[in-house]
Amino acid sequence: MTLPAWDAPELKAGTMVRGALWLIQVVGEGHTFTKEQIRSAFPGISQADRRIRDLRDYGWVVFTNADDATLMAEDQRFVKAGVPVWDPAARRAAAPQKAISNKEKQAVMARDDYMCSICGVSGGEAYVDDSNQTAVLSITRRETVLPDGQERILLVTECKRCRAGSDDRPARADETVADIKALDPNDRRRLLRWIERGRRGSTALDRAWNNYRRLPADARDEVRTTLEG
Structure with missing residues (x-):
């Protein structure tokens, strides 16, 4: 599989994914890098170094001087690549998740006014284009890229029909901001x-x-x- 270039303008990915590709394509396994190099690679992205640390949740091994005494305080070593986070399916399968509690579900539904966040239908309401089908709501996890490039898994209320029709692409708050500014x-x-x-x-x-x-x-x-x- 050919990897996308970490700095390709057409790559629709957050900082964690770009950071993983940067480690592979620029740093290389076994080599060191610094926070200053991260800032240079991802100018204007706040907490880019934290997004790279998030790769540890996906099996990536990155040492600091706390893990390797031979490293200087400002140095980190890229030891080993983990889950190919640029693959949405692999990233979702490996993402650390915990069960959504009933309390969380009720809070999310109340926040979303007990309506599907995509189509706006209420629970038990018949669809306008199919009066024989009523909406069933549930709480699902949505991979989301925030305006600062941070990637998070957020909870949303969705009806069964919208959830079935969704694709693997993350929600893009960063692109939404760009569209609004335009x-x-x-x-x-x-x-x-x-x-x-x-x-x-x-x-x-x-x-x-x-x-x-x-x-x-x-x-x-x-x-x-x-x-x-």
Whole structure:
């Protein structure tokens, strides 16, 4: 398998993944590196050295002078590569996880207003496009890249249908910030208002359509007859 270049602009990965590739492609097993080299390799990324230390949770061996007395205080040695964290499936399989407690599940559902964080359907609610199917909510782990490049596993409320349709890619808060900053000032202000309200603004047409779709089928027929009459 050909590894992606650690500094490739098209590589959609967080600092931990890029750091792993940097260790392999630049430092090399058995060789030493310093925090200053990390800062030079990942300029503007806060706690890049911590993201590299996180690789230890995936079987990567990196020594400091606490592990190897021959090292200077500022030196670290890349001893051995572990799980190929650039492979999403391998990273997920090896990620240290603990069971989600009932208390955590209730707190996450309350935070998400007991709605799917992707489609917005509530638990037990029928889907608009399939009234024979009702939503079942659960709490799932979502691999997420934060705006500073830090990678974390976060808990979200998802319905069964959205969870089944999800792919292996992490949620990208860093790309979301970049997309928002690229908006023109008026659109950015409008989006910030939606964020503050916790919901998207809607037009009168949107509200009329949504209200119509919520009606039982017989009532929708009556509405059409009235409007066509």
